[in-house]
Amino acid sequence: MDLEKPDAERPPPPVPQPPRRQPEAAGEGCLVVAVRLPVRIVVFLVVLPVRLVWGACAVAARWLGRAVFRPLGRALLWTGCAVFVWPLAGLWRYVLVPLGRALAWLGNLMVLVPAGWLYRYVLVPLGHALVWLYARVLTPFGHGVMWVLRGIAAVCAAIGLGVFAALARLTRYLAVVSCAWLYRWVLAPVGHAVAWCVKGLVRLVGMLVTGIGVGLYWITRILFVLPLLGMWRWVLTPVGRVLAVVARKIWNALGHAWRVTGYVSLAVGRFLGAFLRWTVVEPARWVCTRVLTPVGHVVRDMVLRPAAAAGRAVGRAVRQSLASARATLRQARADLRRMLVGERRPAPVGNRREPIGGDARTLGGSTTALTKD
Template sequence: MDLEKLDAERPAPPVHRHPSRQPEVAAGEGCLVVAIRLPVRIVVFLVVLPVRLVWDACAVAARWLDRAVFRPLGRALLWAGRAVFVWPLVGLWRYVLVPLGRALAWLGNLVVVVPAGWLYRYVLVPLGHALVWLYTRVLTPFGHGVMWVLRGIGSVSAVIGLGVFAALSWLTRYLVVVPGVWLYTWVLTPVGRTVAWCAKGLAWLVGVLVTGIGTGLYWITRILFVLPLLAVWRWVLVPVGRVLAVVAREIWNALGHAWRVAGYVSLAVGRFLKALFRWVVVEPVRWVYTRVLTPVGHVVRDAVLRPAAEAARAVGRAVRQSLASARLTLRRTRADLRRVLVGEQRPVRGENRREPIGGDTRTLGSSTTALTKD
């Protein structure tokens, strides 16, 4: 009995569960949530399934278009762009603009830089030295003399100005400042204090009136508007909002589950269609190509095409030999006709006619002219 009591009092070990294997009904969910969840998921699944099928079909079509159409088209457009724009521009830059720029740089150096350097060296530098000498030797002493004269004139003017300023200060003090201080002390200050006391009393009265009116308006607004709106918010909108939040959350979760389940269904449908297309179209075509067309093609190649090609090559060789024989016969006939009509031509020896060699040396009894030559 003691062991049983100890086993009953011992806390149970925690159970570790995978996050994806949590129970469907979480803690705190009521019967309304459970009653809404299953119909909402069924309806959402029936709505989402065609959308997911269309989406997956569009994705497969887009991948096929990208692989079979857009990439080759992009490569072709890239090659065409290079051929139309890049290569002409490179040729223009390399064979036109660069030589033209070098020629313009050489011309600018010859026309602008060299004359400017000559002007600076032989005109501006001597002119600058001359101006410096003029400033140092002429203008500076003249300026010092002028400044000495101006300092003397300024000292005299300062003495006269100080006297005038002292007289004006005394007159201003006793004609303006002293009467102004007396007027501020004995007239403006009492009047200002009286006006300030009256303004404070008026402000206090206006504040009391505004406070009373504001308090009345506050309670009227609170009783007529705030309390009814608070009751509507607390007892109507908050419960409705909670119900709508539960419905919206369940619809969102149902959309997620339906999208995933529709993905599995779409994958299964795609695999089924792929297998159906393979066994209905691809495999028969492959079987026909392998079992029928390939042997027939081999038979046609071995029995028809190769003998025909060999016969064609033999005919070609015979035709070429016939044409060669005909050309040779024609050449011989033409040579015989020329020999009959013109006679046998003596072979032309490639020798120097200016100086005879060998047995044709010049002697006294022989002649080398064309008329008396043997």
């Protein structure tokens, strides 16, 4: 059983409608409508030269960055590396590192090894001896001294407690009881009287200060607060609202003019680019492709290649002449040596490591007179 409805009977999902944009003039006063158009015109005329100059400066800056500053930066980087980085790296690698290793070896040999020997063979035995002295001599002696001091302290404490009890009784009857009687029957009544007088005086001063404060409050409110409040409410607030509307419209006009001048500057740039292309680049390209390239090909085929072939032929002839002259000179020198010295012996053919004079002695033959075959 089909529990779902077919697609034809299913209602289509609701399509969300984009919120309608209220017109800019809706809900605005006549002052806003009257200020908007002149402000936009004036701002457009003011911003257009600035935007054109901005676009020209941006193009010039990109060209300078691509053609001047980037090669200059690379040259400065290479110069900095050659002047500072590479010498410092060589100094670090070939001077400071070997020097540091040598100093570390010397420090290890002259400081660490003697210090380790001193610690191991002097300080450790001395420490063990001090520990034994403390545990076996000073600790029992200290315990005995503490036992004696505890006995002396117990005797002194017993004597001190008796003296303290006597002094406490004397102090109680001579000072505490007298001071309590004086406080209860003399100082307390006098203090209550003084406190009652001070409370009345404080209450009187508070009433005077409250009256003066209320009077000053109403005087300040009538003379300063109410006029300032009226000026804020009936003068500054309307003027501020008008100035806010004007400033907002000027800001919107600046944004609108900046966007429009951007399109204008883009159109001017494209026009100048097209003008330069069709007046300079395309004629130069046409002259290069249609005039200079064929002329160059003709010059290459008619002049340069024949000249190069003739040069190569002359070079080959000169090399052949020099080779024949060297061969003739070598033959004449050989004939002259043969006439003066004679023929040179031919070099023996064979292994030059073996002796040339006679046959070597073997097991089956001998070179002596008695055993010669």
